[in-house]
Amino acid sequence: MxxxxxxxxxxxxxxxxxxxxxxxxxxxxxxxxxxxxxxxxxxxxxxxxxxxxxxxxxxxxxxxxxxxxxxxxxxxxxxxxxxxxxxxDENVVNGYVNLIKQNYSLIEKRTLFETLQLIQNAPRVFVSYWESVLKGPAMDLENFLFDQELKVTLLDSDWDTINKRVESVKSGDLFIFFTKYGTSKHLEKIILKINQSGGKVIFISGRMPSVAISRTVDSIHTLIVDGVEMEDNHVFISKSVPFHYFNDLLIYHFLNTKENK
Structure with a gap:
């Protein structure tokens, strides 16, 4: 011994x-x-x-x-x-890989391309993070779209600020919402107002949207944020990881379609 x-x-x-x-x-x-x-x-x-x-x-x-x-x-x-x-360390790596694989299987490419078309055709884009943990992915997407010379604005979930933006919506304006849960009644009201004003909505969430939201939005992406089963309870995988992965997929196809035009 x-x-x-x-x-x-x-x-x-x-x-x-x-x-x-x-x-x-x-x-x-x-x-x-x-x-x-x-x-x-x-x-x-x-x-x-x-x-x-x-x-x-x-x-x-x-x-x-x-x-x-x-x-x-x-x-x-x-x-x-x-x-x-x-x-x-390997357990953490496996957690990331498993979570990305699960989302890879879940994300529909057809819906991804519908989302791309909405972004590319929008006169103005508003990217909103509904929980502070998703500020990173929202900022990343906003920065990318800005670099592509789109008219884009970053928003949080502040009621007054979003309402002011919604009140000034023009036909075709696009709102992209990042949310972990997607069950907020507040968010439902905001999306309904956007729809009634002729705006469009992309809904990216860690939960299935409510019936009201499903009927109102133009594109839905439901991501897996809690799907990793780990033997080690001390392994923590950030809830923002699937949203970063979604962004990277979106950006990849955005650049590919742009080059092929």
Missing amino acids: RSFLAKLSTVDDKNLTTRELQIVEYIKNNLQTIVSNNMKIEQLAQEVGTGYSAIYGLLNKLNIKGYRDFSISLANDADSAEIEIAKD
């Missing part, structure tokens, strides 16, 4: 002295530093504030024969820790 931590787990803390517990605590908190610096017993004793005898006493209780074997066992523990960290 060439592992300091494994051997440590076989010893009851009650059988360790106060000094030995201090050494253990320091080693746990500074494992990578001790290994990477090839720390000698003199420095370890100095860092912990103890004598050599306390260190050797701890090693004897763990049946580790000498400081050299102790150093080897710590190196093994450090390698194992790096492997675990890499495995955690």
